[in-house]
Every structure is written in structure tokens, then in C-alpha cells.
Amino acid sequence: MAQFTVPTHIITGKGALDEAKAYIKSYGKKALIVTGKHVVKSTMMQALIEKLEDIEIEYNIFDGITGEPTDCMIEEGIKVYHDNNCEFLIGIGGGSPLDAAKAIGAMITNPGVIADYNGKEIPNRIPPVVAIPTTAGTGSEATKFTIITDSKKDIKMLLKGDYLIPELAIVDYEFGMTAPRSVTVATGLDALTHAVEAYTSKKATVMSDTLAVSAIKRIVKYLPLVSQDGSNREAREEMAIAALEAGICINNSSVTLVHGLSRPIGALFHVPHGMSNAMLLTRCMAFAAPEVTDRLAILARETKVATLEESDTIAADKFIVKLEEICKICEIPTLSEYGINQDTFDRAIEKMATDAVASGSPSNTRRVVTKEDCMKLYKEVY
Ligand SMILES: NC(=O)c1ccc[n+]([C@@H]2O[C@H](COP(=O)([O-])OP(=O)(O)OC[C@H]3O[C@@H](n4cnc5c(N)ncnc54)[C@H](O)[C@@H]3O)[C@@H](O)[C@H]2O)c1
Ligand SMILES: [Fe+2]
Known part of the structure; x- marks a missing residue:
């Protein structure tokens, strides 16, 4: 038995904002737009504001998401929301403002401070x-x-709960241009990384498998193209x-x-999220491979890096080599090449391994992962 959950509405394609107007109008009279300093000045922002004005929705803009979001930024956003009597949230930008909009929303209807919910479910429905x-x-x-x-404990908290799923996702590829x-x-x-991890996770389901294979095929083909x-x-x-x-x-x-x-x-070295994943991706997949050889082999065949005749072991290896090749095309540095001091990194390994295990994510891997394994992997990828 497996559940499958998605946002209430997903609108994709060029001009998706237009299609979204009726839904947006149904969420309330006044929106808090959560964004960062770059996107706030962009034509994407202008397009959003025009649509809101078309449908007579009032708005306040909070552009205080100046990097990957911290508890302090969320506190500021909550204040702007309350001071202006907003009724719903619009996050526009990369993952940082989107996550910030959800976190601000969570703290409008849930008591305490955001850190109280680290690792816990958000209990009350949010705007x-x-x-x-x-x-x-x-x-x-x-x-x-x-x-x-x-910001006090220097950890990236993972907050979760079905109430954090956006009501409406508007995915217009033009915004990424x-x-x-x-x-x-x-x-x-x-x-x-998301698609490969979900496909090799203990929690993989029939529905997520279908989408993971689809995503991986698209990315293997198009990421090298868009990177060039x-x-x-x-x-x-x-x-x-x-x-x-x-x-x-x-x-x-x-x-x-x-x-x-x-x-x-x-959290400790401020490497952008996608880049730090990429620094770890191939080594971690090679670690997990003995327990997911069959699944990596399917991905190799789906992406045509291995043939049907090749054994699972060879195919799985070829898929890992493909991942490495994509990281290379994208010019992902090692942690050392990124400029992180070795002594500082070595001294942080124990804390990082403890925090990693505590987040719960490593235990979704099909191969058992210990804190010692995490420490070893950190050393290897440096
Ligand atoms: N909630 C989740 O399920 C989930 C999943 C993965 C990652 N995350 C989180 O998302 C955050 C990272 O998000 P991100 O990688 O999208 O980066 P980001 O939101 O931090 O944006 C990175 C930079 O790109 C700029 N930018 C964004 N869109 C642009 C555009 N169209 N044109 C020009 N510049 C643009 C931003 O101004 C910013 O400087 C991390 O905090 C990560 O932990 C959340
Ligand atoms: Fe991610």
C-alpha cells in the first residue's frame, strides 16, 4: 500500500500565471509576496504584480530572502504578514523564497518558533x-x-507536514530563462539528485518510480544542453x-x-544546495549501489547508457559513471577546489555526521548507513 500526494493545483507552461488568476483570487484579499533582492526587480515580478492588479488582489512584498532562508528571515516575514493583515502567501523565486513562504505560513497558525518544529510535523493548517x-x-x-x-545551532532544519504542500504550483519555464x-x-x-534518491529510497512507490524515471531521462538529456x-x-x-x-x-x-x-x-560552509548535493552524488550512490544494483541498472537502461544484454552490475556502474560525467559537464568542484579549508572541514566532520544522521534522511537509503559511514564519506568527497 502506498499514498501519493501532490499540490491541489499544478499549472505548467508558458503563460501559466494567466491560468492561475481564478485560483489566486479565491485565496483571500491580500497576499504577502515572499522573494529575494534579485527576483523583486525582475520582469517575472512585474508579470505577477500585473496579474494581481488585474484581479484586484492587494499585496505586500517581503524581499528579505537574501540567501538560503534562516530562522531570522522567517521571523521578519511573519512580522510583515501580521503588520499588513495578509491572508495568504505567494513565494516567487528559487527554492529559498518558496521554502520561506511555507515557513512563514506555518508560523501564522502554529504556536512557538520555527525551531520548535524541527523534525516534527506541522500540526495546524496554514494559510x-x-x-x-x-x-x-x-x-x-x-x-x-x-x-x-x-542560526544558533548552525543546522539546516528539515520541517515537514502535508499542510506545507502549496495549494497552487505555477511552473512557467520562461521564468527560468x-x-x-x-x-x-x-x-x-x-x-x-531528488529523482535518483527517490528512485533508490526505501520509500519508493509505483507512482514516484514513474515520475523519477521520467525526470531522470529528461535531466540526463537536457541538463548538459542547458548548461551549455x-x-x-x-x-x-x-x-x-x-x-x-x-x-x-x-x-x-x-x-x-x-x-x-x-x-x-x-549549514556550515554555505555551499549552494544543489552544488553540495552534486559534490556527494556519485560517491553516495556508489556506497548505496550494492543494495540498489537492480534499480540503478534500470536507470542505466532507461537512459540508454547500458544495453539490455549487459548485467545489472555493469549497467549500475555505467549509470554512476553517467552521473559523474554530468557533474563534470556542469563543472562541479570538489569541496577542496571550492576553497574550503581542510582543517576546518575535518574538525566539522563529527558534527556534520551527527546532524546528518539526526535528520533522518540517511536512514531512507536501502543500505544501512552508520555515523561512521557518514564520516568516511565526508573524508572521501573532500
Ligand atoms: N522544500 C524542498 O522540498 C526543498 C528541496 C530541495 C532544496 N530546498 C532548498 O531550496 C534552497 C535552494 O533553492 P535554489 O537552489 O532554487 O536557490 P535559491 O532560491 O537560493 O536561488 C539561488 C540564486 O538564484 C537567483 N535566481 C533565482 N531565479 C532566478 C532567475 N530566474 N534568474 C536569475 N537569477 C535567479 C536568486 O536570486 C539567488 O541568488 C535551499 O535552501 C534548499 O535547502 C528545498
Ligand atoms: Fe534538494
Whole structure:
């Protein structure tokens, strides 16, 4: 038996905002738009505001999401929401503003502070959240997760609950056209990591498998293309759909070892989320391979990197080599090449391994993962 959960409405394609107007109007009279300093000045923002004015929805803009979101940014957003009597939220931007909109929403109807809910389910229904991604990566528009940094403890908290799933996801690939190469490749590799992790997760289901295979095929074909030419519309569109598919996958089947190890690197060393996943992806998949050889072999055949005649073991190896090749095309550095000091990193390994295990994600891996395994993997990928 398996459940499958998605946002109430998903609108995809060019001009999706137009199609969304009637839904947006039904959520209330006044929206809090949550975004960052770059997107707030963009034509995407202008397009959103025009649509809101068309349907006579009032709005306030909170553009305080200046990086991956922290508890302090969420506190500020909650204040703006209350001070202006907003009734629902619109997150527009990359995964950071989308996650921030969900977290602000959570703290409108749930008591205490955001850190109280680390690792717990958000218990009360939150105001409607509209999610408009402008990167093709996190899939946050379709997930019940929000990742917020606890600035006192230096950890990326994983908050979850069905109430965090956006009411409406608006996925217009045109919004991703302006993303610079560094953002395009990091976010694309985040989506690839989601799909591969969900497919090899203990919690994989028939429905998430279908979408994972679809997302992986799109990404293997189109991420190398879009990394070379950001103006390739077809590739942007395919990547936006793949990111959505991969988000739905993790919503239902969870992430595993890669995200488990990645979040502590993000919290302590501020490596962008997709990039830290990519730094870990091939090594972690090679670690998990003995328990997921059959599944990696299917992915190899689906993406045509192995033939039907080749054994599962050879096919699985070839898929891992393919992942490595994509990371190389995307010019993903190692942690050392990224400039992280070895001594500082080595000293952080114990804390990172503890935090990774505590997040629960590594235990979704089909191979048993111990804290010692995590410490060893951190050393290997440095
Ligand atoms: N909720 C989930 O299920 C989930 C899943 C994966 C990751 N995440 C979280 O998402 C966050 C990362 O999100 P992200 O990778 O999308 O990065 P991001 O939202 O931090 O954006 C990265 C940069 O790209 C810029 N940008 C965004 N769209 C642009 C566009 N169209 N044109 C030009 N510039 C643009 C932003 O201004 C920012 O500087 C992390 O905090 C991560 O933990 C959440
Ligand atoms: Fe991710």
C-alpha cells in the first residue's frame, strides 16, 4: 500500500500565471509576496504584480530572502504578514523564497518558533501558499518540506507536514530563462539528485518510480544542453518539468543519504544546495549501489547508457559513471577546489555526521548507513 500526494493545483507552461488568476483570487484579499533582492526587480515580478492588479488582489512584498532562508528571515516575514493583515502567501523565486513562504505560513497558525518544529510535523493548517519557481531544481513547489537554517545551532532544519504542500504550483519555464549558468547547473543537479534518491529510497512507490524515471531521462538529456546554452527554450522547459516531477518524487518517497550529508555542508560552509548535493552524488550512490544494483541498472537502461544484454552490475556502474560525467559537464568542484579549508572541514566532520544522521534522511537509503559511514564519506568527497 502506498499514498501519493501532490499540490491541489499544478499549472505548467508558458503563460501559466494567466491560468492561475481564478485560483489566486479565491485565496483571500491580500497576499504577502515572499522573494529575494534579485527576483523583486525582475520582469517575472512585474508579470505577477500585473496579474494581481488585474484581479484586484492587494499585496505586500517581503524581499528579505537574501540567501538560503534562516530562522531570522522567517521571523521578519511573519512580522510583515501580521503588520499588513495578509491572508495568504505567494513565494516567487528559487527554492529559498518558496521554502520561506511555507515557513512563514506555518508560523501564522502554529504556536512557538520555527525551531520548535524541527523534525516534527506541522500540526495546524496554514494559510494558502502559491509557489512560483524561477529555478528548475528544488521542486519545493510540490513538496511538504521546508528547509530553514537554525542560526544558533548552525543546522539546516528539515520541517515537514502535508499542510506545507502549496495549494497552487505555477511552473512557467520562461521564468527560468534568466538564471545564470551557476544557478542553472546547481539547481538542475538538485533535481537529478531528488529523482535518483527517490528512485533508490526505501520509500519508493509505483507512482514516484514513474515520475523519477521520467525526470531522470529528461535531466540526463537536457541538463548538459542547458548548461551549455541557457537560451535553449526546449531544454529550459524540459528541466522545469523534470524539477517538478522530481519534487513530487521526494514529496512521496523522500531523499536519502545525499541530502542527509549535503545539508550540514550547506549549514556550515554555505555551499549552494544543489552544488553540495552534486559534490556527494556519485560517491553516495556508489556506497548505496550494492543494495540498489537492480534499480540503478534500470536507470542505466532507461537512459540508454547500458544495453539490455549487459548485467545489472555493469549497467549500475555505467549509470554512476553517467552521473559523474554530468557533474563534470556542469563543472562541479570538489569541496577542496571550492576553497574550503581542510582543517576546518575535518574538525566539522563529527558534527556534520551527527546532524546528518539526526535528520533522518540517511536512514531512507536501502543500505544501512552508520555515523561512521557518514564520516568516511565526508573524508572521501573532500
Ligand atoms: N522544500 C524542498 O522540498 C526543498 C528541496 C530541495 C532544496 N530546498 C532548498 O531550496 C534552497 C535552494 O533553492 P535554489 O537552489 O532554487 O536557490 P535559491 O532560491 O537560493 O536561488 C539561488 C540564486 O538564484 C537567483 N535566481 C533565482 N531565479 C532566478 C532567475 N530566474 N534568474 C536569475 N537569477 C535567479 C536568486 O536570486 C539567488 O541568488 C535551499 O535552501 C534548499 O535547502 C528545498
Ligand atoms: Fe534538494
